[in-house]
Amino acid sequence: MNKLFLIGILLLWNLGYTQEVAVAKYAGGGDWYANPTSLPNLVKFCNQNINTTINSKVATVEVGSAEIFSYPFIHMTGHGNVVFSANDVINLKNYLTSGGFLHIDDNYGMDEYIRKEIKKIFPDNPLTEIPSNHQIFQEPYSFPSGLPKIHEHDNKKPQAFGIFIEERIVLLYTYETDLGDGWEDTEVHNNPQYVREKALKMGANIINYVFKN
Template identity: 65%
Template sequence: MKLFFSFLFSLFYFISFAQEVAILKYKGGGDWYSNPTALPNLVKYCNDYIDTNINENIKTVEAGSTDIFQFPLLHMTGHGNVFFSDDDAENLRNYLVSGGFLHIDDNYGMEPYITKELKKVFPNSELIEIPKNHAIFSTAYNFPNGLPKIHEHDGKAPKAFGIFHESRLVLLFTLETDLGDGWEDEEVHNDPEEVREKALKMGANIVKYAFEN
């Protein structure tokens, strides 16, 4: 088993220089497939404006698959239920502590499910609010006030929570912002251009942070 995980770590170390992102598919019945144009649009924005060279063919990977180790950044979203099996949780934990990064964007209604399931991934860690002076808010574009507000749901302020491993932010949970809606094609939500621009810029920060840390 140790040899197996050593192999995975070596594999991840080798490919972490590649610029790849993927959508994380999970169990539980939640719509992991929501916002289908979001990640492709963010990738194109990053390639155009922050000098990345990300593969624009976005793949989908399952939480329990070793395929996740091919991607320095995983994106997860949805509105409803999330379930991680013990194998899923162990696989995600190994991925994250080996250098991977997971961005979870609550598309509205995901919070109570994902917070419970993350306790399986990191039983001894809590989601903590990320301070506004953290590097993720300034890697490519400055957001001195933290996350931008993209969509109104409950009228609450946007929040960024994270889990840290050995001082490195390995997981970002964005709540009450709906960044992914702002990344989607303009006609999907009819967001004003300046709102979509804020969402894409914050997304570019997340991508840049994940690739460089």
């Protein structure tokens, strides 16, 4: 039933209905609410530049709730601990195998926790680094070197990892880039305009991939 429901939502969006996206709320003590202006700014950028019709009111949804099936794209971020309960794991797996998409953006400090939780969802399907020639880096904006660096932490290269099901990315984990910082209001991090633009364009590529695949 969940799969048919999500397919129905996607068909309605393809007919021109307003799309909706959400921020994931999770347990464990990590600040799931970090970067509050990020996703609204990305939505605004996409609606203005890549012809999406996403609702400007971004929702918040708990990862263990059936409500996640109402959103084809869910964004998750934070700096600290993440814990998925048994119910969260089942719910997220059903969501992702039914056509949903989860983008996890490490806001620094999340990596050691989130990798273990992702493994709970897909114990036999490990995170795979996404090559720079993948379509998610090609359209509508070109990133020939792959994931851009937005916010420096440990002088490590930015990496994009994915969980693939039938060649489609269903879970995207972006590490050592901090895309969400680049999506935030300018005064939050005082990033130069060209850095914010890179972040927003990469975010638009992610949104484009979700709604076209």
